[in-house]
Amino acid sequence: MLAWLDQYAGKTYGNFIQGEWLASKSGRTVPLYHAARKDQLLGYFADSTEEDVDLAVKAAHEAFKTWSRVPAPERSTMLLTFAGLLERDAKELAYMLSAEQGKTLAESYGEVGRAAKETRFAAGDALRIDGETLPGERAHVWNSTVRYPIGVIAAIAPWNFPVVTPVRKIAPALAYGCTVVIKPASNTPWATVKIMELLAEAGLPRGVVNLVTGSGSRVGDPLVRHPLVRGISFTGSTKQGLTINEIAGGRLARTQLELGGKNPAVVLDYPHLEYAAKQIVSAAFTCSGQRCTAISRVIVLQHQAEALTEAILKEMKQIKIGPAWEQGVNMGPLVSESHLESVRSYIEVGKREGARLRTGGEILTAGEFSNGAYMTPALFDQVTPEMRIAKEEIFGPVLSVIPVKDEQEAFEAANAVDYGLAAAIFTENLSSAYRYADQIESGMVHVNHGTASAAHMPFGGVKLSGFGPYSIGSSNKEFFTETKVVYVQYETR
Incomplete structure (x- = not known):
């Protein structure tokens, strides 16, 4: 691990927007240091602004127009490819994760493996987007319900699980046809950079997933407030979650909140x-x-x-x-x-x-x-x-x-x-x-x-531990999709 870090640490990373790595409009970067070797520089990461957020959200919004119409089996195949890439590069991801967060290598390998498992389940979910066909109350009328993706998702991840939590938000969003802007925690952005690279390698079209790094006030707040963001999936403190829910409620944006516990x-x-x-x-x-x-x-x-x-x-x-x-x-x-x-x-x-x-x-x-x-x-x-x-x-x-x-x-x-x-x-x-x-x-x-x-099981809490549909599992469809009711009257001969 230390030899690998000596060789690969210390680079400068921008935001991933519209399929390209771009420097922040601020022109600034923030250094990130090894959690267990505080004098070792892991990299410089974009200190982004509201302008960067706007660029990323608009890229995701534009990509949604085509990604939402990609056949579900194609979306599923890309996610399965991504899961395989996570496993292929598990060692590199584990090194990055342990360096920035501090957890043991055994835990980091386990986290990457769990991310691959959840991705495969989400790939299956792309093929399980079901609706209903119900009897009509009028003759010659066919009644159905269908599900369709809600749009751009703001995914805000915590620092304690820098691989599995971003994947837990991104994979189901893609499975259901949504697009994503991900904001990792300020002190653990490195593994998320690698996740973006693997998603691009898996064949994801430009703009479907975008990454913006930076502080909660300069990146998280404008991301939550952006009018083109239709859903916010947040994992973090209860205090932050309550604030996000209040902001989102003001414009009826959906929230999926995984918060504190005792x-x-x-x-x-x-x-x-x-x-x-x-x-x-x-x-x-x-x-x-x-x-x-x-x-x-x-x-x-x-x-x-x-x-x-x-x-x-x-x-x-x-x-x-x-x-x-x-x-x-x-x-x-x-x-x-x-x-x-x-x-x-x-x-x-x-x-x-x-x-x-x-x-x-x-x-x-x-x-x-x-x-x-x-x-x-x-x-x-x-x-x-x-x-x-x-x-x-x-x-x-x-x-x-x-x-x-x-x-x-x-x-x-x-x-x-x-x-x-x-x-x-x-x-x-x-x-x-x-x-x-x-x-x-x-x-x-x-x-x-x-x-x-x-x-594969729903994950979430009650009281001040969570709000909105549970993540993982089949409950995700309640967050990432809307229900549409369709009535079709047909001619008789």
């Missing part, structure tokens, strides 16, 4: 605590805890609380922290020093509120650790549901254990937050599992495993 794992008289601990730790600390579906609360019956806490502590000892290229590492740095400081502040909040820090929360600065934003994963116990560390999204490697007296209190604690994205339960009682699935205020429920989703 995801619980409820453990009810479960006899396999070591297994539960393994699942919980993996779900809590993958991507250094920087993912919306990370488990951050463990709600357990009082008589099992200490035993489960010990099992979690034992499992956490298996975590090896370090840079992506180091052998055996399974947790990398946080994405930036500023984010590390935000997470660290919650460690102090937890202590002040009376929770007990059982392990972790230390900032690592010795040797190689001085080159990145490293901290040891933290575990609190003696946490109560009203504490801030039990209610607010930390988005980092911090896990809280909350003891409760019975099942009903467990379910109430699980729901006592503003979020509702993913939830897990560990139980051998089938009735408890179904009661949980029925009562939990969450978009996704996992029984006896961590919060791992599938490449």
Whole structure:
């Protein structure tokens, strides 16, 4: 990885508009540095303006006129080709992803593989754009509904999954006949550049997908406000999502929002605590805890609380922290020093509120650790549901254990937050599992495993965790397509 970076890092990248790489109208670029080697320059990226956004949206709007009429099997074939190219260049993508985001190489390879899987599902969806034919109430009238693409999609991606999240928005948009302007996160634009190159290689016509890099205020805001944008697919913070939804609502543009989470794992008289601990730790600390579906609360019956806490502590000892290229590492740095400081502040909040820090929360600065934003994963116990560390999204490697007296209190604690994205339960009682699935205020429920989703299942949340149609899966058609009702009266002979 390091040898590859030495050879290929440091280039200057423009925006990808109308099938060409163009410098920003501002004439400015912003440097991007390695998350685990802060003195290594990865590249210079366009510091774009509203003028660049307008150019990209108009290119997508013009391309929509022809792309929306390309037969679905042809769109599907291009997506299948793109999926193969993702797999072909998985090593290069993984190196870029790990360098800019910090996650381990194993996680990066997994993310690229997941992006290819989701692309293949979207390619199939292009062939499953269905409608209905219904009986007419008048003689000789044929009644049908058909679906058609809504137009230009603004795809705004976060920094924690720089490959799969852009692909998760672009692939279904293309499958349904929409065109796209993608804005990656400012601190992880590099892999998205590679995605544009692969889409072009797959045969995508000019202007169908466009890339604009830059800040949220100078790129994201005008993209959301642009009158030619008909849908906004956003993944990021709840605060930003609420603002986007307010702006979009003012002109009746659609939104598909994947937002924050404060995801619980409820453990009810479960006899396999070591297994539960393994699942919980993996779900809590993958991507250094920087993912919306990370488990951050463990709600357990009082008589099992200490035993489960010990099992979690034992499992956490298996975590090896370090840079992506180091052998055996399974947790990398946080994405930036500023984010590390935000997470660290919650460690102090937890202590002040009376929770007990059982392990972790230390900032690592010795040797190689001085080159990145490293901290040891933290575990609190003696946490109560009203504490801030039990209610607010930390988005980092911090896990809280909350003891409760019975099942009903467990379910109430699980729901006592503003979020509702993913939830897990560990139980051998089938009735408890179904009661949980029925009562939990969450978009996704996992029984006896961590919060791992599938490449063909709808993905989304409720409450302040999401709004609009779920992504992935068949639910995407509710976002990317409109319904048209057609009445045909025919002559009789």
